[in-house]
Amino acid sequence: xxxxxxxxxxxxxxxxxxxxxxxxxxxxxxxxxxxxxxxxxxxxxxxxxxxxxxxxxxxxxxxxxxxxxxxxxxxxxxxxxxxxxxxxxxxxxxxxxxxxxxxxxxxxxxxxxxxxxxxxxxxxxxxxxxxxxxxxxxxxxxxxxxxxxxxxxxxxxxxxxxxxxxxxxxxxxxxxxxxxxxxxxxxxxxxxxxxxxxxxxxxxxxxxxxxxxxxxxxxxxxxxxxxxxxxxxxxxxxxxxxxxxxxxxxxxxxxxxxxxxxxxxxxxxxxxxxxxxxxxxxxxxxxxxxxxxxxxxxxxxxxxxxxxxxxxxxxxxxxxxxxxxxxxxxxxxxxxxxxxxxxxxxxxxxxxxxxxxxxxxxxxxxxxxxxxxxxxxxxxxxxxxxxxxxxxxxxxxxxxxxxxxxxxxxxxxxx
Numbered sequence: 001x002x003x004x005x006x007x008x009x010x011x012x013x014x015x016x017x018x019x020x021x022x023x024x025x026x027x028x029x030x031x032x033x034x035x036x037x038x039x040x041x042x043x044x045x046x047x048x049x050x051x052x053x054x055x056x057x058x059x060x061x062x063x064x065x066x067x068x069x070x071x072x073x074x075x076x077x078x079x080x081x082x083x084x085x086x087x088x089x090x091x092x093x094x095x096x097x098x099x100x101x102x103x104x105x106x107x108x109x110x111x112x113x114x115x116x117x118x119x120x121x122x123x124x125x126x127x128x129x130x131x132x133x134x135x136x137x138x139x140x141x142x143x144x145x146x147x148x149x150x151x152x153x154x155x156x157x158x159x160x161x162x163x164x165x166x167x168x169x170x171x172x173x174x175x176x177x178x179x180x181x182x183x184x185x186x187x188x189x190x191x192x193x194x195x196x197x198x199x200x201x202x203x204x205x206x207x208x209x210x211x212x213x214x215x216x217x218x219x220x221x222x223x224x225x226x227x228x229x230x231x232x233x234x235x236x237x238x239x240x241x242x243x244x245x246x247x248x249x250x251x252x253x254x255x256x257x258x259x260x261x262x263x264x265x266x267x268x269x270x271x272x273x274x275x276x277x278x279x280x281x282x283x284x285x286x287x288x289x290x291x292x293x294x295x296x297x298x299x300x301x302x303x304x305x306x307x308x309x310x311x312x313x314x315x316x317x318x319x320x321x322x323x324x325x326x327x328x329x330x331x332x333x334x335x336x337x338x339x340x341x342x343x344x345x346x347x348x349x350x351x352x353x354x355x356x357x358x359x360x361x362x363x364x365x366x367x368x369x370x371x372x373x374x375x376x377x378x379x380x381x382x383x384x385x386x387x388x389x390x391x392x393x394x395x396x397x398x399x400x401x402x403x404x405x406x407x408x409x410x411x412x413x414x415x
Contacts, residue, residue, distance in 0.1 A: 010321035019323065041250060048244075077106050121353050124148070142168050181291070192211050195207070286299075
């Protein structure tokens, strides 16, 4: 354990970890069962086009979530695009800026205009109290986004959508395995989108799904994901290629078998982080509502710069130098990315909470591959840096090393 600020790697000490500790390291599950499934796929020569593993995966997902339909896709970005098309949306869609940019890009890609609403400072999800002031005649929908496994306020959004005749959709990409008021995520609004990207608690290498109780919507989404085919040689509408492969579905099934174990491990690491950091006044580890169940996929630290004497980005540099590849999710907010930065509404984007939170939070490594010793070491580094914040910052901090990007992708929520 490091005890002096000169021990910090960014100030010349050796890194605490010889290999990078990534945020969002993939969960693999039982490798023997995964290999057996791969062999069955190769023996059958059925690699894609809605084979038996995709069908099984869809059945398992809809059964676990208690929904009528699961439409598996090759990723969640295309799932969201298909959902927007299948619901016939036009005009503007309200959503938070504090999310992975795919939430906004998917809407923009199909000709919709994302309109950003500020977030609640405690939940980090869209603030229902601010939504109605953003509704205009050409507003067609609300896209609620679940963040870090924490569901947004579905009941409040349902009330607003009903009062104004708006379509309500949910981007639940980070929420597989979480609950909202004792109900599994997946069954609210017109439909919800899930992600099974490699960084998710349940992964299929790359993958996504639309889950819904709407028969006609599910039928339309199934057609759209396969070029608009309704029969072997009959195309009845425009479509795209968003099919999930058999190999991806096999990984998804294997991951699903261990999902509850992954969540237990995540909760264990989350509790340990909170325990180790609870007496640091400059540091807040996000707290979850005890009434609900969560996947605890992300451990989110919020740093108070005034108390710490250092910025979040200073701590980010300290951790990266130690090979702890914490991530600044979701910095700087979609409204500060193109094309949204270049086309703000009259008066600009008024998102003060988003701006503040985007400059304060870090997501820390967690999950089954991270040991208790690793967690305690990370917390000791944070404690050493933060309690000596002024001294560390006065001596300068460097940039994250070149190996900072995970091998499986540079973002926590590639959907």
